[in-house]
Structures are given as C-alpha cells and as structure tokens.
Amino acid sequence: xxxxxxxxxxxxxxxxxxxxxxxxxxxxxxxxxxxxxxxxxxxxxxxxxxxxxxxxxxxxxxxxxxxxxxxxxxxxxxxxxxxxxxxxxxxxxxxxxxxxxxxxxxxxxxxxxxxxxxxxxxxxxxxxxxxxxxxxxxxxxxxxxxxxxxxxxxxxxxxxxxxxxxxxxxxxxxxxxxxxxxxxxxxxxxxxxxxxxxxxxxxxxxxxxxxxxxxxxxxxxxxxxxxxxxxxxxxxxxxxxx
Ligand SMILES: [Zn+2]
Numbered sequence: 396x397x398x399x400x401x402x403x404x405x406x407x408x409x410x411x412x413x414x415x416x417x418x419x420x421x422x423x424x425x426x427x428x429x430x431x432x433x434x435x436x437x438x439x440x441x442x443x444x445x446x447x448x449x450x451x452x453x454x455x456x457x458x459x460x461x462x463x464x465x466x467x468x469x470x471x472x473x474x475x476x477x478x479x480x481x482x483x484x485x486x487x488x489x490x491x492x493x494x495x496x497x498x499x500x501x502x503x504x505x506x507x508x509x510x511x512x513x514x515x516x517x518x519x520x521x522x523x524x525x526x527x528x529x530x531x532x533x534x535x536x537x538x539x540x541x542x543x544x545x546x547x548x549x550x551x552x553x554x555x556x557x558x559x560x561x562x563x564x565x566x567x568x569x570x571x572x573x574x575x576x577x578x579x580x581x582x583x584x585x586x587x588x589x590x591x592x593x594x595x596x597x598x599x600x601x602x603x604x605x606x607x608x609x610x611x612x613x614x615x616x617x618x619x620x621x622x623x624x625x626x627x628x629x630x631x632x633x634x635x636x637x
Contacts, residue, residue: 438503439485449503449510454485460511461635466610468617474602475629476613477512479504482606482636490539490605490634501539504605504633505546514547514631520598521556522548525616526584528564543633544603558595559616560587573609580615586622595623602630 435444437451444451450458458480465473480486486507492500508514524540532538544555562585600623602616613630620628 438500439488449489449506450485457483457485458507458511459483463513464635466607466613466630468614468621472617472621474613474617475517476607476610476635477508477514477517477629477631478607478635479507479511479633480635482634486634501537501542501605502546504539505543505550508543508631508633509547509550512631514601515551517601517629517631518599518627519551519553519601519629521554521558521595521600522551523556523558523600523602523616523620525602525604525612526557526559526561528561530564539605540603543605547603547631556595556600558587558590559584559619580611582615583612584616584619586619590623592623595620595625597624597626599627599629600625602628604630604632606634606636607632608636 435447436442437444437454438449439454440451442451449455461478461481463475463477466476467473482490486504489500489504489507522544524538524544526532526540527535527538541555541557548555561583563583565579565583600620602613602620604612607613607630613632617628617630
C-alpha cells in the first residue's frame with residue numbers, strides 16, 4: 396500500500412471509531428472535515444477517485460444489481476427485500492471487513508444500498524437493524540447493520556430504532572447447513588426492554604442487515620416486529636448469497 400494511502404486508512408479507522416458515538420450534527424460536521432483531509436479512494440482496488448464514491452467505475456461495473464424479491468415469513472405474510480447486489484467481489488470484501496472492525500466498510504455498504512436499490516422510494520418510518528448478541532458486539536465494537544441503518548436514516552431523514560434484542564448467541568449461519576439455519580434462529584430475537592408499541596403501530600418498518608443467505612434471520616426478526624402491528628415490514632440488505 397502506498398505511504399499516503401496507508402495514512403488515509405488510518406484516518407478512516409479513527410473516524411470510524413468516533414462516528415459510532417456521534418450525534419447526527421457532529422457526524423455531518425466530521426464527514427465534511429474527513430472529506431477535506433482524506434482523498435477519496437476506491438474501497439476495493441484503492442485507486443484514487445475524483446469524488447467520494449464507494450467504488451471506481453471499473454469495480455462498480457462488477458457489482459451485479461439484483462431485483463427486489465419476496466421472503467415468505469408466515470403462510471399469510473411475505474416480506475419484500477431490497478438487495479444492492481449478489482454476494483461477490485467487490486461487495487464481499489466490504490461485508491467481510493467487519494471481522495477486522497472496519498466500520499468504514501459499513502458506511503460504504505449503506506451508501507451502496509442507497510445508490511443501487513429502490514429503498515429510497517420505499518415507505519419507511521423506522522429502520523430496525525438486525526442486532527448482534529451483546530457478547531459479539533462487545534468483541535467487535537460495533538454492529539455493521541446498525542452502522543448501515545444510520546447511513547440510510549441520514550439520507551432518508553427517518554429514524555433508526557434499535558428495538559430488537561438478540562437473546563441467544565447463535566452459531567454463525569455460514570457454518571450451518573441450510574436445513575439447520577432456520578432452526579438455529581428460532582426465537583433468537585425479542586423486543587428490547589421498554590419499547591413502546593404505540594410508536595410503531597401503523598408505521599412502516601424496514602429491517603436492515605448486511606448479508607442475506609436463506610432469509611431465516613430476517614424472517615425471525617419480522618415475526619417479532621409483527622406484534623407491534625406496523626403498516627408494513629420490508630427489508631434492505633447489502634448483498635444476497637445464493
Ligand atoms: Zn476500484
């Protein structure tokens with residue numbers, strides 16, 4: 396990595412840590428400041444860019460857009476899911492980056508969802524990030540879904556509502572067979588303490604996660620949210636693995 400770019404990466408890491416703890420106004424201020432001090436570079440090939448976008452034209456042309464699709468949740472309810480792309484490079488590296496606590500990647504995934512999906516036209520009052528178990532969040536320092544939700548909320552002018560709680564530390568979905576994935580997540584979520592159902596009744600709720608594989612995670616989360624009687628529940632994910 397060239398000397399100057401490694402400085403950029405250091406700035407990005409510092410900013411990523413600060414960003415998690417900021418109010419919206421401060422976040423906007425520091426984003427502007429960050430734009431001034433760190434030259435924009437492609438998130439995949441690190442090539443310099445003239446403006447701050449996620450990927451250079453060449454890498455972006457490798458992002459295969461996919462149409463929205465339905466995930467059946469119960470016999471009478473299916474959920475529309477918007478995905479920015481299928482799970483392959485260059486998006487894959489941004490999703491995998493969370494393992495090294497690179498929350499800049501989460502911001503970039505939020506940006507990609509905004510650019511590549513019809514989320515901007517969907518009905519939304521509240522964005523609900525899929526939570527990590529508290530022990531996993533403590534280890535990682537942040538939740539990628541929550542970071543992505545914040546980016547989308549800032550763009551859309553709606554609120555992030557972290558109203559789900561993960562009650563069980565489940566094995567990683569990717570380590571399980573398709574048949575065991577649904578079983579693994581049964582009753583994995585509950586409503587967080589102190590959630591006022593009145594706030595969400597008749598509102599449009601959008602679930603946010605980084606990666607969808609079988610849809611079992613979104614399905615279990617949606618089942619819990621249905622108890623709030625929202626007008627609709629849809630979901631956005633950065634990538635869909637098949
Ligand atoms: Zn590139």
